[in-house]
Amino acid sequence: MSLAExxxxxxxxxxxxxxxxQGHWKGCPPTAEQRIYFANHQSHFDWVLIWAALPKDLRTxxxxxxxxxxxxATPFKHWLTREVFNAVFVSRQRTDDQDPLxxxxxxxxxxxxxxxxxxxxxxxxxxxMPFKSGLYHLAEQFPQVxxxxxxxxxxxxxxxxxxxxxxxxxxxxxxxxxxxxGEGEDKHVFLERAREAVLALRPRVS
Amino acid sequence: xTSLRNLTVDEQVALLFFTLFGLLVLVSVATAxxxxxxxxxxQGEALKRFRRDLRAVWVGATAFxxxxxxGPVGATLFFGLFSFLALREFISxxxxxxxxxxxxxLAFFFVLxxxxxxxxxRHFDLFTVFIPVYVFFxxxxxxxxxxxxHRFLERNAKIQWGIVVCVYxxxxxxxxxxxxxxxxxxxGAFLLFFLVIVTAVAQVVQExxxxxxxxxxxxxxxxxxxxxxxxxxxxxxAACVGALLYWITPFKAGQALAMAFxxxxxxxxxxxxxxxxxxxxxxxxxxNRSGVTGAVGLLDRVAPLCFAAPVxxxxxxxxxxxx
Numbered sequence: 001m002s003l004a005e006x007x008x009x010x011x012x013x014x015x016x017x018x019x020x021x022q023g024h025w026k027g028c029p030p031t032a033e034q035r036i037y038f039a040n041h042q043s044h045f046d047w048v049l050i051w052a053a054l055p056k057d058l059r060t061x062x063x064x065x066x067x068x069x070x071x072x073a074t075p076f077k078h079w080l081t082r083e084v085f086n087a088v089f090v091s092r093q094r095t096d097d098q099d100p101l102x103x104x105x106x107x108x109x110x111x112x113x114x115x116x117x118x119x120x121x122x123x124x125x126x127x128x129m130p131f132k133s134g135l136y137h138l139a140e141q142f143p144q145v146x147x148x149x150x151x152x153x154x155x156x157x158x159x160x161x162x163x164x165x166x167x168x169x170x171x172x173x174x175x176x177x178x179x180x181x182g183e184g185e186d187k188h189v190f191l192e193r194a195r196e197a198v199l200a201l202r203p204r205v206s
Numbered sequence: 207x208t209s210l211r212n213l214t215v216d217e218q219v220a221l222l223f224f225t226l227f228g229l230l231v232l233v234s235v236a237t238a239x240x241x242x243x244x245x246x247x248x249q250g251e252a253l254k255r256f257r258r259d260l261r262a263v264w265v266g267a268t269a270f271x272x273x274x275x276x277g278p279v280g281a282t283l284f285f286g287l288f289s290f291l292a293l294r295e296f297i298s299x300x301x302x303x304x305x306x307x308x309x310x311x312l313a314f315f316f317v318l319x320x321x322x323x324x325x326x327x328r329h330f331d332l333f334t335v336f337i338p339v340y341v342f343f344x345x346x347x348x349x350x351x352x353x354x355x356h357r358f359l360e361r362n363a364k365i366q367w368g369i370v371v372c373v374y375x376x377x378x379x380x381x382x383x384x385x386x387x388x389x390x391x392x393x394g395a396f397l398l399f400f401l402v403i404v405t406a407v408a409q410v411v412q413e414x415x416x417x418x419x420x421x422x423x424x425x426x427x428x429x430x431x432x433x434x435x436x437x438x439x440x441x442x443x444a445a446c447v448g449a450l451l452y453w454i455t456p457f458k459a460g461q462a463l464a465m466a467f468x469x470x471x472x473x474x475x476x477x478x479x480x481x482x483x484x485x486x487x488x489x490x491x492x493x494n495r496s497g498v499t500g501a502v503g504l505l506d507r508v509a510p511l512c513f514a515a516p517v518x519x520x521x522x523x524x525x526x527x528x529x
Contacts, residue, residue, distance in 0.1 A: 020294070160304045167310040168290070170298040 004083035008059070011084070015052040019045075019158055019171040023053030026201065027177025028148060030055050034113055036142075037062070037175070038135055039150035040128040040198055041117035045159050045166065046152050050115055051085065053173040062113040063088050065104065088114065101134055108142050115150075118194070124156055128198060131191040139181040139190070149176040149194065151201035174201040219395055222454065223271055226399075230267060234260060262507060270402070274395045278384050282326040285380040288508060289318055293372035295505045299487045300364045305354035309345050309365050317341050318373050325381050333381060334520075337374040342366065372505075375512035378519040385519075387456060387526050396454040400462075401469055401518050403451065404444040405510045408470030409477065412440030428482045437474055444470030461525070469518040476513020480505070 015021050023030070039050060047064045054062055066087040072078045081087040088107045090100060099105075107114060116138075118131035139147055154171040179197055181190055237257060269288075273281040297310065317337065324333045346362050382401065383394040413431070421433035448466020452459040 154298065157302060160307060163307055165311050165315075167307060168294040168297070168314050170294060 002083075004079075007080070007084050011048060012052040012059075015045075015048050018166050018168045019049060019155070021049060021052040022170070022172045024172055024174045026174055028146070028175060030058060030175075032058060032061065033146055034108070034111055034144070035062075035146045035148050035178075036108075036113065036135070036138060037115045037148045037150045038118050038131075038194065038198065039115065039152055039173075041119050041122050042124060042152065042156040043122060043159050043161075045155050046117065047085075047115065049152055049155055049171055050150065050173055058113070060086065061111075062115060063107060064115050065090055065117075067092050069093075101137055104134070104138060105141060108138065108145060113145075114138075118191075122161065124161065128195055131195050133187060133191065135194060136181070136187045136190050143181065146178040147180070147194070148178055149197035149201060150174065151176070151198055151203075153203055172203065174203065176201045215393055218393070218454070219274070222396065222399060223274075226267055227271075230260075230264060234264075266402075266507075270399070273380070273383070278326055278328075278380075281380045281383050282322045285376060286318065286322040288504070289322070289373050289376045290314070292376065292505050292508050292512070293318065293368055296368040296372055297365075299484075300368070302364070303354065303356065303361060305352035305356075306349065306361055306365065308352055309349045309362070312345065312348050313365055313369050313373075317369055321373055321377050322380070325377050325384060328384055328386075330381065330385065333377070337369060341369060345369070371509075371512045375516050376508060378515035379511060382515070382519055382522070385523070387522075393454075393456075397456075397522065400448065400451055400455050400466070401514060402511065404448045404466040404470045405473035405514045407447045408440040408444035408474050409510055410440075411443040412436050412474050415439040425482075428485055429478060432478050432481070437471070440474055441467050441471040456526070465518065465521060465525075468521055469514045472517045473510030473514035477510045479513070480509040 012021075037050065039046065051059055051062070051064070064081075064085055064087045066081045066085075066089055068089040068091045070077070071081045071087065072089065081089075088103050090103050091098075094100060104114060104116075116135065118135045119129045120132045121129075123129045135147070138145075151174045152171065153174070154169055157167070157169045158171060159166045176197055179194060237253075237260060241253060241257070269284055273284040276284070293314065297313075302310065321333070321336060324336060345365055349358065349362050349365075379398055379401070382398045385394060387393075416431040416433055416436035419433065419436060421435050423430050424432055424434060445463045445467035448470070449459050449463040451466075452462035455462050455465075457465055
């Protein structure tokens with residue numbers, strides 16, 4: 001077993017101790033199909049939580065998106081994202097000749113699954129902000145890939161913005177039914193529909 | 207009974223676990239055979255619930271055994287883990303704010319380990335005052351430092367409460383294992399076993415009695431099943447079971463009866479209090495069925511013990527006139 005695999009097991013264990021990492025597969029079973037999971041984004045912990053909620057053999061084929069400038073800044077960060085999580089690196093600076101979705105498209109072409117946070121940044125208002133259009137473009141290019149709405153609950157209490165030590169609080173990750181891009185569906189309509197689908201998974205009290 | 211008393215401590219402990227696991231195996235085999243029959247609707251549902259509870263008893267019994275064989279350190283670690291999971295469940299269902307973050311870190315990563323370290327090293331004087339005195343002061347200080355006056359008293363009360371029930375209360379269980387009584391050395395496991403059995407019996411009997419009796423509930427908005435008569439029946443039956451078990455304890459039969467009554471009564475009243483708390487938090491189970499968290503419902507199961515253990519522990523200490 002390599003060091004990266006051990007690190008992965010350790011992180012999954014920590015996530016389990018802190019949050020319980022319960023994956024609730026409400027709308028689809030955890031199968032090895034090619035998927036794009038799109039989720040609400042409230043904390044740096046979000047990705048680890050989704051990753052730990054996945055069954056072990058799905059973890060290697062499911063990749064996060066990492067900002068290149070931040071996550072390659074130090075050797076450790078680079079090793080963590082490259083070796084442990086097998087992240088897809090994207091650059092935040094826009095250049096004219098390059099499509100920012102290019103690395104994602106490549107990953108999908110080789111058959112990997114992705115986890116994306118279409119809000120683009122962390123929100124702490126409770127309800128997710130409007131989605132960015134990347135999800136729509138990917139759905140358009142890869143109609144055969146399942147789009148799974150995902151709601152992560154409670155994680156903002158584990159590690160609020162600006163804190164470093166997580167507090168043990170139970171979190172859930174709820175996976176919903178796959179979404180389809182309708183024939184000729186408008187971009188904004190689709191993105192709003194996707195956002196509603198994520199929001200609909202929010203657990204209600206009692 | 208006299209022949210049992212003449213056995214060595216280790217033999218008695220071995221006999222205790224042998225009986226416990228023997229009974230569990232018998233019940234499990236019987237359930238497995240019964241489930242082969244076609245059970246329709248409500249009956250099947252009841253059977254499923256029973257099997258889930260049985261599984262929990264298995265886990266509990268195994269944990270108890272492991273705690274015993276692994277000695278003071280193992281026992282402390284085991285109950286420490288239970289405490290951690292219970293407190294995690296408790297805090298998850300309370301509304302906390304961002305500014306509670308440091309208080310919560312203090313509760314989880316300082317108070318809890320220190321309390322159990324004190325148990326493991328048998329500093330029983332510090333053990334009884336550490337949380338009620340020192341932590342009681344420390345939590346609001348840390349909380350005030352965060353600079354958020356919004357619902358200050360309420361937020362602190364919640365955290366203090368969680369600590370007292372899930373950490374302080376439950377830490378009395380390993381303390382029973384570790385407290386050395388004169389003429390009773392090495393038999394702490396029996397006391398803990400006695401406590402667990404009587405609280406469990408009281409819980410089950412009270413539940414059955416309230417279903418049978420259909421009395422007017424004392425507090426309808428908190429629990430539809432809790433009535434004084436059911437509570438008394440539960441506690442009395444548990445007291446009788448305790449009296450029958452007197453030979454494993456340092457008590458005489460009458461004293462065992464009284465101690466069991468106290469422990470069982472506290473346990474079921476504690477459960478009632480936890481129900482009030484659940485209603486306040488807007489859930490019916492601490493467990494998964496609430497849909498709010500991924501909790502396993504551990505708190506539902508340990509709550510009676512959290513309340514009964516401290517009362518029982520101090521009654522026992524008083525009985526032995528331990529300093």
